[in-house]
Amino acid sequence: MIPSRFASTRFPGKPLANIAGKAMVSHVYDGCEGIVENFPGSKVCVVTDNDEIENMLKESGRNVVRIDDDVPSGSERIFLAYDRFFKDEKYDFVINVQGDEPLIQADLLSELLRIHSSQGFDVATVIKEMSIDNDHEDYLNPNKVKAVFSKEKNICHYFTRSPHPFNRQNTPGLNWYLHIGIYSFRPEVLKRFCSLGESTNEKIECLEQLRLLDNGYTIGAAITDMTLCGVDTPEDIPFVEGVINGK
Numbered sequence: 001m002i003p004s005r006f007a008s009t010r011f012p013g014k015p016l017a018n019i020a021g022k023a024m025v026s027h028v029y030d031g032c033e034g035i036v037e038n039f040p041g042s043k044v045c046v047v048t049d050n051d052e053i054e055n056m057l058k059e060s061g062r063n064v065v066r067i068d069d070d071v072p073s074g075s076e077r078i079f080l081a082y083d084r085f086f087k088d089e090k091y092d093f094v095i096n097v098q099g100d101e102p103l104i105q106a107d108l109l110s111e112l113l114r115i116h117s118s119q120g121f122d123v124a125t126v127i128k129e130m131s132i133d134n135d136h137e138d139y140l141n142p143n144k145v146k147a148v149f150s151k152e153k154n155i156c157h158y159f160t161r162s163p164h165p166f167n168r169q170n171t172p173g174l175n176w177y178l179h180i181g182i183y184s185f186r187p188e189v190l191k192r193f194c195s196l197g198e199s200t201n202e203k204i205e206c207l208e209q210l211r212l213l214d215n216g217y218t219i220g221a222a223i224t225d226m227t228l229c230g231v232d233t234p235e236d237i238p239f240v241e242g243v244i245n246g247k
Contacts, residue, residue: 132175
């Protein structure tokens with residue numbers, strides 16, 4: 001499920017932005033659609049609150065549902081969509097893919113589902129291993145969320161905007177884990193998550209996934225080396241187009 005709102009403080013109308021001749025939300029949808037081949041019976045659907053996005057997707061034959069409720073996050077939006085339109089189909093997992101990830105590919109979602117279904121976590125997400133030396137600017141950037149991750153157990157202990165880990169001994173070649181905001185929920189966990197109030201650490205860091213950890217839920221992770229780029233501003237589009245065009 002792909003939450004896609006028209007309003008954006010930094011980039012109004014972002015889902016309809018033209019990227020290599022196609023609307024951004026269409027790139028996201030098409031990148032996800034291959035999961036239907038790997039997991040027969042699954043479905044891809046955009047969740048929007050906007051006429052223009054809804055009409056464009058319907059005209060192109062893509063699945064879309066309308067949720068106009070004023071909710072604080074994409075997770076709440078996809079829960080309402082699941083509860084109103086899909087719960088009778090009794091899906092095993094609900095994946096929340098951000099509508100501004102035009103480079104997403106179905107193989108990543110399939111790996112995410114494989115880990116989630118085989119390892120028993122309440123929620124699974126995606127992380128990418130990065131280098132403190134080579135990716136130092138992102139390491140210091142509070143908008144690049146870091147996962148406090150145990151490779152031995154494949155579990156996320158915390159998420160933070162602060163640089164992590166702190167390289168106290170100046171160990172060369174040390175890595176960190178960038179969090180990619182894609183989540184696979186078991187439906188009952190998604191429902192409970194959306195019924196919980198903001199937690200202490202969630203308020204401090206402004207990261208909704210901390211609500212899960214603060215309430216005792218477990219989050220596993222799929223590690224990817226895929227090139228992804230969330231589009232926050234129009235200035236991000238040339239990079240995405242360069243990746244799409246093989247540059």
